[in-house]
Amino acid sequence: MRRSSKWLYLAALALTPILTTAAVDNKDVIDYRQHIMSTLNEQAGALGEILSSAIPDDNVVAHLDALALTASTALKAFEPKVPGGEAKPEVWSNWAEFSKRMNEFAAMTAKMAKTAHEDGKDAALGQVVDALSCKGCHDTYRKEQAKK
């Protein structure tokens, strides 16, 4: 083994635990934000079934509250700069724009939930199209992957 190769080999060995730990941490970060975005997707799906009258609207205020709560947690989950999963690198290269849109999303879903409590669910549902304009952001920041 040439001297330079030997040093590379030893350096790689020494770094292995660090690299492994970093990989686990990155997986945790990606998993965490996916838990949050999947929650939004599931709650939007439930709401969509109510809006299309396929399902009675008994739970609609709880769905609006859950959407608002979860939207309020989403930006924090993207703060660690860990590309991967379905997040495009633009999340971090356009962070100012991304975080502005995430904050708007949180504000609009919070307003919709507040409207539901103060003025009733019908008034709130009039805000759905503006509040849940998911595609606008996903087109820029999400690379959808096939479900595992």
Added chain:
Amino acid sequence: MRRSSKWLYLAALALTPILTTAAVDNKDVIDYRQHIMSTLNEQAGALGEILSSAIPDDNVVAHLDALALTASTALKAFEPKVPGGEAKPEVWSNWAEFSKRMNEFAAMTAKMAKTAHEDGKDAALGQVVDALSCKGCHDTYRKEQAKK
């Protein structure tokens, strides 16, 4: 065509729209409860990552609130007696026991969220094991399917 066959054929034709509608409705019902149970799964996953210290606990109270809210919607989603998806028939054949456990789940997650607001997140997290004893019910009432 024999007379009886002809009547069967006409009856089947006449029933086709009804049967098709029923099938769509059943799919909607199953999808809806899966949106709710998947939300619980995603939020429990996010909470688990915080409990294992893989992720900082900034969002923990929001996760507890989202769990409580979603738990409060779950029983309603199983009220239509529509077997399928991951629900075992025991959900409906043991409805009294199933609904009792679902109501306990909603009450315990609500108590945990209330504790988080009144006594802080550390006090609330002490209730996680009792509140999120998902496996106890899943062993009896859920037939897990491979992800699509």
